[in-house]
Amino acid sequence: GKSVAVLTSGGDSQGMNSALRAIVRLSLHRGMRVYAVHEGYQGLVDGGEKGMEECSWNSVSNILHKGGTAIGTARCRDFREREGRLRAASNLVKRSIGNLVVIGGDGSLTGASVFKEEWMGLLAELQQEQRITAEEAAKCRFLNIVGLVGSIDNDMCGTDMTIGTDSALHRIIEAVDCLTSTAASHQRSFVLEVMGRHCGYLAQMAAIAGRADWVLIPEKPPEPGWEDVMCQKMQTCCGLGERLSIVIVSEGAVDKENKPITSQYVKKVIETKLGHDTRITVLGHVQRGGKPSAYDRLIACRMGAAAVLVLLQATGEIPPTMIGVQGNYICRIPLMECVEATRNVNRAMQECNFKRAQALRGSSFLR
Ligand code: ADP
Secondary structure (H helix, E strand, C coil), rough: CCCEEEECCCCCCCCCCHHHHHHHHHHHHCCEEEEECCCCCCHHHHHHHEEECCHHHHCCCCCCCCCCCCCCCCCCCHHHHHHHHHHHHHHHHHCCCEEEEEEEEEHHHHHHHHHHHHHHHHHHHHCCCCCCCCCHHHCCCEEEEEEEECCCCCCCCCCCCCHHHHHHHHHHHHHHHHHHHHHHHEEEEEEECCCCCCCCCHHHHHHHCCCCCEEECCCCCCCCCCHHHHHHHHHHHHHHCCCCCEEEECCCCECCCCCCCCCHHHHHHHHHHHHEEEEEEHHHHHCCCCCCCCHHHHHHHHHHHHHHHHHHHCCCCCEEEEEEEECCCCEEEHHHHHHHHHHHHHHHHCCCHHHHHHHHHCCCCCC
């Protein structure tokens, strides 16, 4: 029978547990052995009982409703080195594991595709150094890899949504609602800083759902002189009886020269130009916390199941595959393409080529 290893890597996100649970249980149901790898790629590198644990049905009981990831995640320096990947390959081969599911962000999925590209070379080297036998190598001639995107930022090409984004958005909206009720008796302005790295999705959606007055995102640097336009807008709303102004700043927000627009700067602008009592709220890791939303549980479960089906159906070597959601359908996309496209988006962003970045990302959230 086949064996599969599953790991969560990079930043954690709500819904990873739902994916893990679906992967473990569908694998067992279909007669595959399944191993949970602890602490991301570190567990693969370290091996042993602590690093890689064979799962039973109950191994994933009682985790579906929890945020974060039950099997740990980490940033793993060792896996960036060839020796680390040699040890990882050896630990898989020793257990005759020829399938790997990686749940993580674009960094983790890049790591997975590097590993896949090197696989033959790694086996040859391990065999040469007599760290594995010829029979062991023959049983794992290829490694089939499937990637799921766990990231609150929704910053991966090839999928409309990533696991964790919807829950993070819920956290942000809850925070906006809290700000609204505390501001009932004062004329106050709030600057709310949200995560997203180079991607403004969370900020943009939070601004719409949380009725913000103004939003600053990386993909759409404001025109020079935007400070006055923003303040005018806030002033108009005050005139109409609004007692609260909210400006949402994406952590990656920049101006046309690619200089960061910080929440500190926005606060100063509002205080100087409008004289409002202005407070900054940085949500930070709160956005990663708490229970996964129903939507995240559902897409994660569907994606996890799809990953297992890809591996079960493979009759030989398959190219690394990413599972995404496009137009509410769960789909399979070549992993390399998604990784490459995401890299190009980030490069275009760094070069201030925002039109190109938007087109490449293929996401419709700015329309
Ligand atoms: P995320 O997956 O959330 O984007 P990182 O970028 O930190 O997070 O990547 C998580 C881990 O994936 C890294 O700590 C490293 O172990 C592995 N990784 C990332 N990029 C590579 C790479 N180019 N080669 C090998 N491993 C990588």
